[in-house]
Amino acid sequence: RAAIQRDELSIFFQPIVDLETGRIRTFEALVRWFHPEKGELRPDEFIPVAEETGVIITLGNWITAQAAKAAAQWPEDVTIAVNLSPVQIRAPGAALGILTALRDAKLDPRRLELEVTESLFIDDNQHTARFIEDLSAEGVRFALDDFGTGYSSLGYINKFPFKKIKVDRSFVSGPNVGLKSDAIIRAVAEMGSTLEMEIVAEGLETIDQVHAVRAAGCTLGQGYYFSRAVPDYLAAMLLAQEQDSDPAARLAS
Ligand code: C2E
Numbered sequence: 224r225a226a227i228q229r230d231e232l233s234i235f236f237q238p239i240v241d242l243e244t245g246r247i248r249t250f251e252a253l254v255r256w257f258h259p260e261k262g263e264l265r266p267d268e269f270i271p272v273a274e275e276t277g278v279i280i281t282l283g284n285w286i287t288a289q290a291a292k293a294a295a296q297w298p299e300d301v302t303i304a305v306n307l308s309p310v311q312i313r314a315p316g317a318a319l320g321i322l323t324a325l326r327d328a329k330l331d332p333r334r335l336e337l338e339v340t341e342s343l344f345i346d347d348n349q350h351t352a353r354f355i356e357d358l359s360a361e362g363v364r365f366a367l368d369d370f371g372t373g374y375s376s377l378g379y380i381n382k383f384p385f386k387k388i389k390v391d392r393s394f395v396s397g398p399n400v401g402l403k404s405d406a407i408i409r410a411v412a413e414m415g416s417t418l419e420m421e422i423v424a425e426g427l428e429t430i431d432q433v434h435a436v437r438a439a440g441c442t443l444g445q446g447y448y449f450s451r452a453v454p455d456y457l458a459a460m461l462l463a464q465e466q467d468s469d470p471a472a473r474l475a476s
């Protein structure tokens with residue numbers, strides 16, 4: 224709580240790139256905590272604590288508000304993706320909090336994507352379904368994050384209106400990548416194209432990985448190869464650079 228008040232938190236933005244054109248289609252908002260003594264703390268370290276203590280509700284609303292404000296400055300075809308924790312979604316008034324952030328920032332709800340993980344559905348309750356339905360009705364889109372790491376139940380994809388599936392980076396880069404992971408990505412991408420969903424490959428670090436996931440049918444890519452998460456002024460600069468250069472050059476080597 225104090226960190227918010229002391230202004231130690233900021234939102235960084237990582238581009239998600241169209242693998243056909245090389246253009247930035249979305250920025251994912253990723254929170255950063257610059258602690259005066261401990262230095263930069265990773266969200267993996269403090270988000271779980273914020274969830275346990277319930278602080279994530281205040282923090283999450285703050286993140287959505289900041290992200291929406293930044294996105295309102297970008298060209299209209301660029302969207303913003305915000306990660307939501309299950310605790311946040313289960314809190315009373317969760318949908319209202321998000322709609323308020325959009326209204327305050329004057330951001331079209333269709334420009335907001337909410338990234339949720341399967342853990343949200345572990346105790347499948349009506350409140351979650353209602354949250355997704357209510358916001359979808361306003362035009363907000365949903366993405367299924369870290370796909371392939373949990374139960375990867377296809378039931379959720381069938382039941383909820385996901386527009387995007389994000390294939391976890393363990394299938395894309397690292398020691399366990401090979402023929403098997405490639406076949407899995409292909410299968411997910413095939414399903415995505417039939418269901419008119421976008422498939423995002425996370426964790427792209429090399430141009431070879433970019434080419435591999437594109438060949439496997441992924442439509443979007445994210446990872447250090449394109450850019451790390453950057454502060455808002457650099458995100459705006461990445462968008463401005465696209466005007467003067469050929470974004471497709473990002474996909475060539
Ligand atoms: P995530 O949603 O899967 O976010 C992607 C993470 O992968 C980010 O780490 C990002 O910096 C990292 N990443 C991106 N490209 C690459 C790459 O090419 N290689 C590698 N090795 N890593 C890459 P980050 O920012 O540390 O966030 C970690 C997790 O913390 C996120 O995973 C998300 O679950 C959570 N998180 C971050 N920001 C928020 C937030 O605002 N709200 C909530 N509820 N959770 C957040």
Ligand code: CA
Nearest residue numbers: 251306338368
């Ligand atoms: Ca995410």
Ligand code: CA
Nearest residue numbers: 368369389425
């Ligand atoms: Ca992810």
